[in-house]
Amino acid sequence: MNRFISFMERKFVPVAAKIGGQRHLVAIRDGFVAIMALILAGSTGLVLKNTLFKWIPALGGLIPICDQVWWGSLAIMTLLVVFTVSYSLAKSYEVDALAAGIVAVGSYFATLPQSYGDAGWGFVHWQYLNATGLFTGLLVALIATEIFVKLVKKDVTIKMPEGVPPAVGRAFAAVIPGMTAIFTFGILFLIINKLGGNSLYDVIYQTVQKPLQGLSQGVGSAMLAAMLINLFWSFGLHGANILDPIMNALYLPALEANAAAIQQGLAAPNVITRVFFDSYIHLGGSGATLALIIAIFIGAKKRKEYREVAKLSAPLGLFQINESVMFGLPVVLNPMLFIPFIITPGVLTLIAYLATASGLVPPTYVAIPWISPVGIGAFLATGAGSGSWRAALLAIVNLVVAIFIYLPFIKLADRQVSKKTETSSK
Known part of the structure; x- marks a missing residue:
């Protein structure tokens, strides 16, 4: 690695x-x-x-x-x-x-x-x-x-x-x-x-x-886009900013087409829009780092520096701001977190796509502030209608899935501290 x-x-x-x-x-x-x-x-x-x-x-x-x-x-x-x-x-x-x-x-x-x-x-x-x-x-x-x-x-x-x-x-x-x-x-x-x-x-x-x-609109391209943002971030580059022109050019028209269809009383034609990612994938920021913070609270017993950064970053993570985690933990250039950080957005994109394409949750058509908290953003992005509570639930489910992805790697990092302590004591 x-x-x-x-x-x-x-x-x-x-x-x-x-x-x-x-x-x-x-x-x-x-x-x-x-x-x-x-x-x-x-x-x-x-x-x-x-x-x-x-x-x-x-x-x-x-x-x-x-x-x-x-x-x-x-x-x-x-x-x-x-x-x-x-x-x-x-x-x-x-x-x-x-x-x-x-x-x-x-x-x-x-x-x-x-x-x-x-x-x-x-x-x-x-x-x-x-x-x-x-x-x-x-x-x-x-x-x-x-x-x-x-x-x-x-x-x-x-x-x-x-x-x-x-x-x-x-x-x-x-x-x-x-x-x-x-x-x-x-x-x-x-x-x-x-x-x-x-x-x-x-x-x-x-x-x-x-x-x-x-x-x-293919699930593969959406997963690739979400994972590529995190690949940039892994090396200290603001992936969201780098790919913003491409993401906006591809997915803002899809959002507007959905909005126009809803405006006319028609069914929304697109599964994936620009706010689809903010609602279901970037939970706490790129890489679903709110899930990473929660995983640290659950699994990091020995790594005090992880817990301190998590405590300071949790209030910001609720509003999708994660620079303190990215550079304070850090996630950037961290071999231990590289794998979950890259695969998490791909998994969450797949889950959200299947839920939307199957009709389990309504499609997104409302541009929401990117700082909208998990669940609330999805509820608003789907129009705050009768089915929007399922969208909010999907966002929370995705957050739980992300926690389970991060948790084994946090525990592994925690064990490394224990091994280092044992080695130094000998």
Whole structure:
């Protein structure tokens, strides 16, 4: 095991660190974080509409408020992400981030058809703006921003004389880079249209996004994703942050598709969504470390340092915060905990998948705060409806399963202390 850890530290960690710090991936991650307030607002609206406002007839008149909040948040998620990702990327290059974000939004609209079905000219269907458009939106945001940044860096700008207010100077400096970016996507739309395609969105959705989302709904790919997050963490790299762009691109559309279906009174089409992992797998944080803390309280009799870290980390673990365990125990680069830390999320993903796919628990469709405690998060993520208590119970069952996975390894670590004490006494 030590030889394996040493090999991974030499070969895997440097590559993973570069991936985690890659400028475009960081911009995507920060872009999603920036719209979290609106995602939570839209999800709260869905919960209220389908629970409290539906259960109490006197509150039924407030349902339109929830519909409008959803329309102003989840229904336009791609549009929001295009701006925030472009803004974050441009900011990392130290150019005018606001102008870049505006140009990216305009560029995205330049790729969309100006009519939909039998609707007349000037109609933009909401499918282009909700989470199903994320792949296309992210691609356009990154390319438009790169065009904008490169032209600004090469000083291909309109220069204003001294004495002009800074805001005016920045606006004119963005004219040529901004026009170049948006015309690029206007030309691209014409080419796709002449070749028989409807839009860039349709081409990407049919050839890339739809196959990838179908693959992501497989239990094997979900288990791999959950375990890969922990593999990064095992070497001191923030696995959740590194894989966030990929997880959001694959599983946020699934969450939004479920939410849209529930909104229309239909069955949710997806088993695995972004909050599926927060509800059933990341119990106490990546690796279900709340279970590790409980296992320490049960099985660590000799390892006083484990118990002290567990005591300090338990209150944080209740709210899914686990850095103190990761680096205080530590879990990072700990050969004794490497195996349970990696296999636990895979096992929990399998259990949660089977329970959801079989209909034992309702599918997740509500974005929840990642700090939601075990059970409560699953209850809210499934809409707090009549079947949500089973989702909460599933989260608790998964926590118990994780405790049993960790417990033998904690006891083994405890015995090592006893053996060392016996050896030193001789």
